[in-house]
Amino acid sequence: MKNRPKEASIEKLADLYKIFGDATRIRIMYALMPGEMCVQDIADSLNMTQSAISHQLRILKTSCLVKSRREGKAIIYSLADTHVSTILSQGLDHVEE
Amino acid sequence: MKNRPKEASIEKLADLYKIFGDATRIRIMYALMPGEMCVQDIADSLNMTQSAISHQLRILKTSCLVKSRREGKAIIYSLADTHVSTILSQGLDHVEE
DNA sequence: GACAAATATGTTCATGTGTTCATCTAAGGG
């Protein structure tokens, strides 16, 4: 059990969890687990508007939880690293007890 | 990589992370890591009002992240299980890269 | 029982947050 982290780390930590603290964003991340997807496909799969998804994707990207690349007209999103799935399944363990 | 969880689990997961998504609550949990503490001591250690801490403790307790017992006039709080520290250090890993 | 100490709770207020709607930008096809 480590010491209490620095104030800066605590703020960062809270901010990180804030990102995970929204069902839409979690759904997006789970949608991206099997593989990359474009915005409209995510929207369709979650039954939400393109705009709503785009807004959330921006938040996820700013926090480096997803990354994107352009392919013609479409922009393809994918999970940024394996940490994301790790954190999610960690939380799921706690929830599903 | 598992299947997408049920809707109910996703909501619960988001709610769980929402709890972790506040610096005050994280500070409280870190304060409780070394061992149990009464409300006023937590408040002093974090330089916050007793009321603010009590409100947050109630949220943490409702989510089963801390537990409490009475000892005379005081109520002593402690972390509910080891999952809490696990989740916190997991997030810290991601943050401190 | 009156009182003090330790917490809990209710209310209020300012601030954040997520979605929608309308609009804007970028890329490809004719």
Added chain:
DNA sequence: CCCTTAGATGAACACATGAACATATTTGTC
């Protein structure tokens, strides 16, 4: 070029959230 398609962005609005303040509750002491 003009138009269509795919996303991004900005403003507005409704709703949630955290802290402060005052007050209530519970317990121990005299």
